[in-house]
Amino acid sequence: MAQDQLDEKGLSRRKIVVGGGVLAAGVALGQLGGLMPSAEAKTASATDWPWPYEKLDPVKTAEICYEEWYRVFCGCAVINSVFMQLKEKIGEPYASFPSDAFVFLEGGQVGWGTVCGSPAGANIVANLIIGPRIAGSPDGHHMSTDIMQWYSEASMPVFTPKKPRIDPAKIPHTVSESPLCHISVGKWMKAANLPLKSKERKDRCARVAASTAYRLVEMLNDWKDGNYESTSTFSAPKEHGITGQFNCMECHGDDVPETPTGKKS
C-alpha cells in the first residue's frame, strides 16, 4: 500500500505503508542499490520513526542474545539479538547501526552498578524502533517503563537456553526488586554464595539478558500487531515527587525523606 503525503516543506513525499510501520521512499531506493545519495537515504531511514519492524521469534532472539553476551555483554547483546535479525530481514537502518559501541553498558555502565545493561539495551531498542515520545508516539517510552518494572519483579533468569554453558541447577533464581545492576547482581551473588567472577554469575547474567530480549520481542510483536498496551503500574515522579523505584525503604530504611512540595506553609 502506498500513499502520498506532504512533508514539512509542503512537498509530496511517497511513503510505503508496511503493516504498522511507514517506510520512507529513500529507504526502499537505498536498498535497491544506492540510487539515492547516501546521506539522504540514511536520514530518511534512521531518523524517521517508526523504523520498519518484522515480528521476531522470542526464543530465537533469546538464544542469539545468550550467545552474544559472551562476546559483547548484557546491553549490547540485547540490542544485537534484535538488530542482527532485522538487519537480515529488513536491512537499513539496522545494518549500519553501531550496536557494538554499547558494550559500555556492561556492569551497569562500565562497572558502576547503575541501570542493568539488559533493560538499558532493551530501552534503546524500543525507542530506536518506535521513536521517542516527542516524535509522535509514547509507546517506546511506555515499553521502557514496562521493561523496568518487569525486570524488577521477574524471578531471574526466566529464560533457559537450549545448550546452557552452566548446569541450570547451579543458577538460583532471584527477584531484584530493582533495575540496578548492583542490586540485581548482589542479590543473586548472596543467594548463590558465588563471586562476581564466577562462571555461574556470568551465565546468570547472560540468561538475564536473554530473558529481557525475549520479553522485549514479545512486546514489540504486540506493538506490530497493534495490540500493545502498557502494563506498568508505577511512576515515582507521580507518586513520590521524585524519580526513583518503588521500594524506598530498601535503601532508606525507616528514614524515607519527604520530598519538598514548594508550597509555603
Add this chain to the structure above:
Amino acid sequence: MAQDQLDEKGLSRRKIVVGGGVLAAGVALGQLGGLMPSAEAKTASATDWPWPYEKLDPVKTAEICYEEWYRVFCGCAVINSVFMQLKEKIGEPYASFPSDAFVFLEGGQVGWGTVCGSPAGANIVANLIIGPRIAGSPDGHHMSTDIMQWYSEASMPVFTPKKPRIDPAKIPHTVSESPLCHISVGKWMKAANLPLKSKERKDRCARVAASTAYRLVEMLNDWKDGNYESTSTFSAPKEHGITGQFNCMECHGDDVPETPTGKKS
C-alpha cells in the same frame, strides 16, 4: 594524507588519515554525492572506529546542550550538543545518527531514577566516537569511568549559561556522590527545598547536562590531540568484588554485606 591498508579479507582498502582519526573511503565518497551504494557507505562510516572527530569549543557545546535540554532533556541534549556540531563539521556518521531516540534517558531512564541521563548520554557519545573496548581502544571505556566519577564528585551545576532562564542565585550547588538521577536530584531538591516540578530544578538539570557536555568535550579534545589520560581512580569490581559506586554506607549504613569469595573455608 592517504594510505592503502589490507582489510580482514586481504583486500586493499584506501583510507584517508585525518588527524587522529581514520576516514574510510566510503565515507568520503558518500559525502561527495552518494556515488557509493548507501548501505556500503553507511557500514563503513558508523561501524568503523574511531569515528572522525574535530575539536569542539566546550563553552559553545555547553550552550547548545543547555538549550537542547528544554527540547529533549538530559541524555539526548548531551548527545545532540556534540553530534549537531559534528554533523555540520564532518557530516556522516553523525548526520544520520538517530539521537532523538534517546529522550528516554530522561529521569534516570523514563523516570526510574537510575543513571542520570547526562553521564549516560556522555558515555554513549564517547563510545560511539572512540568505539567499544572490544574494537581496539579502551579509551571510550576509560572516558566513561572518568565521566561517572567526575559527575559524582563535581559541585553541580558547574556551568552557567550566558542567558540563564533562572537566576543562578536560586540554584544551589550540590555534590551527588553518585551518578544516579534519584540521588543527584534528591540531594539538590533537599538543599534547594524545591520540588521536582519546579522551574529551578529543571534549570539545574539543564545546567548539569551542559556541565557534563563541557567536560566530555574537554576529554574528547585531549583524546584528539593524543593527550587523553584517564583520571578515574575507582573500580568497584576490583576493590569490592561487585559492580557499584564508592560510598557503600550511604545506602547500606553500617551493614555493608561481604561479597562472596567463592573460596571454600
